[in-house]
Amino acid sequence: MNEGKVIKFYREKANLTQEQLSRGICSVTHISKIERGITEYSPEISLLLAKRLGVDIQTELKRLNGIEALLQDMENAIVKQKFDEVESIMPKLLAIPLLAVSNFQIHFDLLLARYYCSQGNPVKAMEILSPIQKGKVKLSSSESNLLKHVLGIYYITEKKFINAIDILKSINPTQYQNHEFFYNIAYSYHSIGSKVLAYYYAEKALIYFKETNNFNRIIDTETLMIVQIGDNDYLNFQEILTQYQSLVQICDICNFTDKKTKLLYNFAYTRYLRNEFMEAQELYNEAMQHSEKNSSLFFWSFEGYIRSSFEGSLLEYDKLIELVNNGKMLLVENPNDQLSTILFTMLEYEITGNIEYYWFLNDIAIPFFRENELFWLTEQYEKRLFTYYSETNQIENALKVATSLLKI
Numbered sequence: 133m134n135e136g137k138v139i140k141f142y143r144e145k146a147n148l149t150q151e152q153l154s155r156g157i158c159s160v161t162h163i164s165k166i167e168r169g170i171t172e173y174s175p176e177i178s179l180l181l182a183k184r185l186g187v188d189i190q191t192e193l194k195r196l197n198g199i200e201a202l203l204q205d206m207e208n209a210i211v212k213q214k215f216d217e218v219e220s221i222m223p224k225l226l227a228i229p230l231l232a233v234s235n236f237q238i239h240f241d242l243l244l245a246r247y248y249c250s251q252g253n254p255v256k257a258m259e260i261l262s263p264i265q266k267g268k269v270k271l272s273s274s275e276s277n278l279l280k281h282v283l284g285i286y287y288i289t290e291k292k293f294i295n296a297i298d299i300l301k302s303i304n305p306t307q308y309q310n311h312e313f314f315y316n317i318a319y320s321y322h323s324i325g326s327k328v329l330a331y332y333y334a335e336k337a338l339i340y341f342k343e344t345n346n347f348n349r350i351i352d353t354e355t356l357m358i359v360q361i362g363d364n365d366y367l368n369f370q371e372i373l374t375q376y377q378s379l380v381q382i383c384d385i386c387n388f389t390d391k392k393t394k395l396l397y398n399f400a401y402t403r404y405l406r407n408e409f410m411e412a413q414e415l416y417n418e419a420m421q422h423s424e425k426n427s428s429l430f431f432w433s434f435e436g437y438i439r440s441s442f443e444g445s446l447l448e449y450d451k452l453i454e455l456v457n458n459g460k461m462l463l464v465e466n467p468n469d470q471l472s473t474i475l476f477t478m479l480e481y482e483i484t485g486n487i488e489y490y491w492f493l494n495d496i497a498i499p500f501f502r503e504n505e506l507f508w509l510t511e512q513y514e515k516r517l518f519t520y521y522s523e524t525n526q527i528e529n530a531l532k533v534a535t536s537l538l539k540i
Contacts (some may be wrong), residue, residue, distance in 0.1 A: 135178065138192045140167040141233045142185045153184060196230045203239050210246055211312050212348050218247055238264065238275050246282045254289045261286065277308035284316050291504045293320040311340035315353055324507040327360040334360070351379055351391050359398050372402070393422040397433050404436065409444025413437055426462060431472035434459050435479060442483055449483070456480045474500055478513075493517050494529075511537065 143153050154163040157180045158173070165171035166181075182189045202225050209217035222244070231237055241260050248257040264271075264279060271279065280303050287296035297320045300313050315337035321330035334357045341349040358375050376399045383392035400415035416437035423430035438455050441447040447455075459476045463469060474497050481489035493513050501510040514537050521530035 134169075134193055134196055135189060136167045136169040137233050138187070138189050138196065138230060139163075139181055139185070141230055142187050142192075143167075145229075146185060148185075153181065157181060157184070192230060195228050196234055199225065199228060199231060199234055199236045199240075203236055203243065206240075206243055207310070210243060210250065211310065212346055213250075214348075215247075215250065222247075238271065239278065242275065242278045242282050246285055249282070249285045249289045252289070254286055257282070257286055257289075273304070273307045277303045278310075281308070281310065281313045281316070284313065284320075288316060288320060288323075291323075291506070293323045293505045293507075296320045297324075312337065312349070314340065315349065315356070318353070318356055322356060322359065324505065325511055331357055331360040347382070347386060348388065348391070351382060351386075351388060351395070354379060355391075355395050355398060359402070369406070376402075389422060393419050393429060393433075396422065397429060397436070400433070400436055400440075404440055407443075409440045410446060412440040413444065413446055416440060426466055428469055428472060431459065431463065431466075431469060432475070435472065435475045438479055442479070452483050453480075456483065470500065471504070471506070490517060490520050 139153075143150070150160050150163045150167075154160050158177055162171065162173065162177075166173055166177075178189060202221055206218055206221045206225070209215070209221065225231060225240055231240060241264065245257040245260040248254070248260070261279070261283060265283075280299050284296045284300035284303075287293070287299065297317060300317045300320070303313050305311060314333045318330045318333035318337055321327075321333060334353050338350065338353045338357070340346075341353055354375070358372060358379075361372065376395065379395055380392060380399075383389070383395060396415050396419035400412045400419060403409075403412035403415060416433045419433040420430060420437060423433055434455075438452060438459070441455075442452055456476060456479055459472075460480070463473050463476060466472070478489070478492065478497055480486070481492060494517060498510060498513055498517070501507075501513070514533050518530055518533040518537065521527075521533060
């Protein structure tokens with residue numbers, strides 16, 4: 133059957149009709165059946181057709197049969213976040229002309245779309261996903277579930293977490309073997325502040341990552357789980373502290389610098405929520421040292437460092453203002469990082485006691501958080517706004533905020 137695909141592909145590439153290819157070798161009808169894989173034929177005919185086409189059919193068959201193994205390698209590398217491996221596999225697949233007529237083209241396209249999402253290019257990903265979604269090609273159950281998974285990741289990239297949850301939960305785990313999607317569901321629930329469901333799905337993901345010895349993603353998942361319980365007063369915080377320290381050690385052993393940075397940031401935020409400002413300040417500072425300069429994580433850590441210093445009275449006023457101004461100057465070079473810009477503006481208003489602070493919260497910051505589905509920030513600052521309106525006797529405004537809080 134695959135031999136027929138090879139013959140048809142190179143016949144069309146050579147701009148030959150079936151009659152031109154078959155002349156002196158066999159009938160046009162026989163060629164048609166060979167290309168459709170519905171007849172048997174002698175090795176002599178195969179050799180003659182290959183000679184006329186100028187190809188080695190057996191070599192092409194080996195390459196065609198190797199596509200599936202390469203795709204599996206590519207998918208495993210994506211799941212393990214080994215993007216150097218992904219980038220070395222892609223040219224090998226693209227160098228196989230027969231990929232376009234194989235049964236694996238859709239699989240490759242979906243993995244390519246997922247790769248673009250991982251590289252922060254959702255527009256490029258949607259260019260691939262859009263025609264597949266239109267249903268012009270019938271998908272297998274595996275391809276259908278993979279499409280849902282990639283769409284879920286696309287929505288996460290676009291911070292549309294509710295959409296991500298809806299489509300990811302429609303995946304059939306008995307038909308789709310990559311149970312990594314449980315982590316994507318957990319992360320989406322975490323992003324909208326649903327801690328119980330985030331922990332529940334993270335546990336499912338952790339089982340899968342342990343079964344597949346994916347240490348890289350085990351760290352991601354255990355970090356996500358700790359974040360859900362980090363500010364729970366009913367749990368033994370010493371145990372949580374030990375878990376964080378253990379994960380940091382694993383990151384050092386495995387040289388997972390990026391993961392260590394995120395872990396430190398999350399650890400710092402947990403300390404901040406517990407009003408342990410000195411410990412939070414130290415951890416935010418360490419996260420900054422490991423962050424790529426001018427990355428979002430660098431700015432979030434920088435903001436956390438200043439905030440912890442301010443709320444814990446750990447630095448003088450002039451030093452706090454100097455740090456805020458340094459952050460704002462660096463952000464000029466990153467005009468697209470709206471979240472960091474908003475966080476630094478709020479921080480400046482708080483430190484200086486600017487009366488515009490609550491107007492900024494109501495009209496700029498909270499609408500931005502809501503639009504981008506940053507629910508944990510929405511809740512955090514709507515609570516501040518509610519307290520302010522209540523204390524200043526602005527009852528109508530307080531009720532509006534209270535109604536909004538109940539919808540989160």
